[in-house]
Amino acid sequence: MQPLVCNLSSSLASLQISTAVRAVSRLPTKRLAGPLLSLRHSQNLSKRPFQIASLHTSSPLNAGRKRKPPSNPWAIAKAAEKREKVTARKEELRKIRQDAASDPVVGHTTPFLEAMDLSPAMLPPIDHLVPATDAHERQEAFEKAIFEERLGRLNHYLQPDEVKISLARSKALEDPPLYAVTEKSVLQGKEMHLKATAAMNRILSLSNGSSKDKTRANKTWCVETFGRHITDEKFPQPKHPSIASNPGTDPIKTPRVGRDTGSSEVQAALLTMKIRTLAQQLETNKHDKMNKRNLRVMVHKRQKLLKYLKRKERGGQRYQYVMESLGLDDAAIMKEVFI
Incomplete structure (x- = not known):
């Protein structure tokens, strides 16, 4: 009897549930x-x-109705005014961020990059600068013209100081002996020396050099600017003594010999020179896919070098000096660069 009662009770319960569900379905909303x-x-x-x-x-x-727009003209005007202010502020902030951010490829303009990109102008002949007038006036005009021709970065691996010393020595050798000194000979000797100086300025100027000469001069400029044989005096290496170090038994570090051409900052500067040259070439040849890939490779290699320099120098003065000189910021080396 008990199984039969259980089956009847379960059947009644299911019937009641189905009846209740059907009744609920017939109810209106x-x-x-x-x-x-x-x-x-x-x-x-x-x-x-x-x-x-x-x-x-x-x-x-x-479901199918649209929201009715506000009919208050004052509220509409205030909302439009607020939208205009927000839009103007967004545009202002966008311009500020755009001006502050540097290009991750070529960077923003700095004095170092300007000197690297500068192409010296051709110097005119000295006779065109100085007309043939009185001897004393011609002498003053010659000296003024030579003074205006400042010696910058020179060709043929020469420095301005070396050229000045050589010119002074040649002038001393060309001076006439004391027994033959006259006012005319002195003026003539000075004029010849000034002409020789102007001629040497033109011979040694990069304006008369080829593209290879300019590239070589830029490499020398990078080494002399960022090489540690120059910057160690400006940014001394901080000493962090280790607990395990023993000054008596530890080997002495070999001192640097010659110029520094392999440090991270020098390599980054040389890559920057190549990147700027290649980016300038791609502006005219936009479909040069091979050089575009080479540009991407060089940019990523520079990123790795500057990341290593930042980690090694702990973001110190040397790292800040390199970044400011190359016109880059932290976003240019820490974020992904798309070219």
Whole structure:
């Protein structure tokens, strides 16, 4: 008897549940709370008799309606004024960020990069600068013209100081002996010396050199600017004594001999020189895909070198000096660069 009673009770319970669900499905839509909350039966309830009613948070009457715009003119004007202010402020901030950020490829303009990119102008002949007038006036005009021709970076591996010393020595050798000194010979000797100085300035100027000469001069400029044989006096290496070090037994570090051409900052400067040259060439040849890939490789290699320098120098003065001279910022070496 007990199994039969259990089966009857379970059948009655299932019948009651199905009857209750059908009754709920026949009920009309009723609001539960608020204008946006309603309880309505599902559309597919006839196919699925045991599916409970679905809950929607919006009324079906408002489904196809559009929101009515505000009719207050004062509110409309204030909203438009606020939008204009926000748009103007966004544009101002965008310009500030754009001006402050540097190009991750060529960087912003710095005195070092300007000197590297500068192409010396051709010097005119000295006779065109100085007309043939009185001897004393011609002498003063010669001296003024020579003074204006300042010696910058020279060709043929020469420095301005070396040229000045050589010219002074040649003048001393050309001076006439004391027994033959006259006012005319002195003026003539000075004029010849000034002409020789002007001629040497033109011979040694990079304006008369080839592109290879200019590249070689730029490499020398990078080494002399960032080489540690020069910058060690300006940025001394901080000493961090180790607990395990023993000054008596530790080997002495070999001192540097010659110029520094392999440090991270020198290599980064040389890569910057090549990058700027290649980027300038790609501006005219935009479809040169091979050089575009070479440019990307060099930019990423410079990123690695500057990351290593920052980690090694702990973001110190040497690292800041290199970044300021090359016109780069931390975003140019820490973020991904797309070319």
